[in-house]
Amino acid sequence: MFTGLVETIGTVLSYTELDTSSSGGNGVSIVIGDCSSILEDVHLGDSISTNGVCLTVTEFDEAKTQFKVGVAPETLRRTNLGDLTKGSKVNLERAVTSEVRLGGHVVQGHVDTIAAIKSRIPDGNAITFTFQLRDKEYMSYIVEKGFIAVDGTSLTITHVDYDKAEFSIMMVSYTQSKVVMPLKQIDESVNIEVDLTGKLIEKQIEINLANQISNDDSALSKLITKIVEKKIKELVK
Structure with a gap:
């Protein structure tokens, strides 16, 4: 379980497609670095939310500055992890412990679908982002002022257009500096996890x-x- 409060932004150091003879066949293996700040208390087998996707740590480097995960074909179909390349930036959050304050909302790391960024409009020092879902059936779980996880970031929904399968959020300046979304362009995809409560x-x-x-x-x-x-x-x- 996660809170949707991104701890750091990591960098994809390698992205390797696996063939059918490899473990996890037809999936990919990803090595992520620039994240030593969150790895000190992480062990093999622990979960790290990567752009909102719960992935299992399978390997560290000797200095514990980077980690490796495997991504299954079903995960690639559901999420935007297949769009990653060497150098891509990703949101990272460790799984919660009993000592963690729940500052966001309950996020499973089980992405439901993806959405495309349709607009980004400055509003003072904030930005209003509007997204369109790929799979419209998930709109029934999206309500104004409700929670949603976008690339693993816990956000509040500010507007919903059910006819267009679109919704909007407003991102304050502090959050903009802590997550990957402001780095993305119009029509790029984001991972969406709707609120489990619905x-x-x-x-x-x-x-x-x-x-x-x-x-x-x-x-x-x-x-x-x-x-x-x-x-x-x-x-x-």
Whole structure:
């Protein structure tokens, strides 16, 4: 689990495609450096959010200034990690511990989809970014003033356009200097993780409705029966 508060910006030192004979076949291996400040208490097997994607550390260099991760094909399909090249900058955050203050929101590091940057408009010393989702079905989890993780950064949604599958956030000057998004151009992609709360509520409603519909004695089934009987009587008249 993560907070969406980026700790440092790392640099991709190498990006190697793996063939089918290698472990994790058809995925990639990435080495990330310029991040010694967060590696002191990280161990092999620990998780680091990389542009919002929860990845497992598989190797360090001797001085512990860089780390290596493997990225599976499914992760490449879901995220923008396939766009990385040597020299790319990435947001990094270690998994939370019991001592960490939750300053952002609960972020799993399980990216749902990607979005394209459609506009970036200065507003004083802040910037308003507008994004368009690749997969429109995730718009149902995006609400004004709700949380969202963009490239692993916890942000507040300021505007939503459901018809265009677009949403906006405002990034203050302090955050601009701490994350990679201001370095990106129009139409470049970002990783999107919607707030888990909306997914949990939706699933609970689905399960509850399914259980009530399958139970003839439930309040919902009785209500539906009553409505149907009333409509039949009206048609018979």
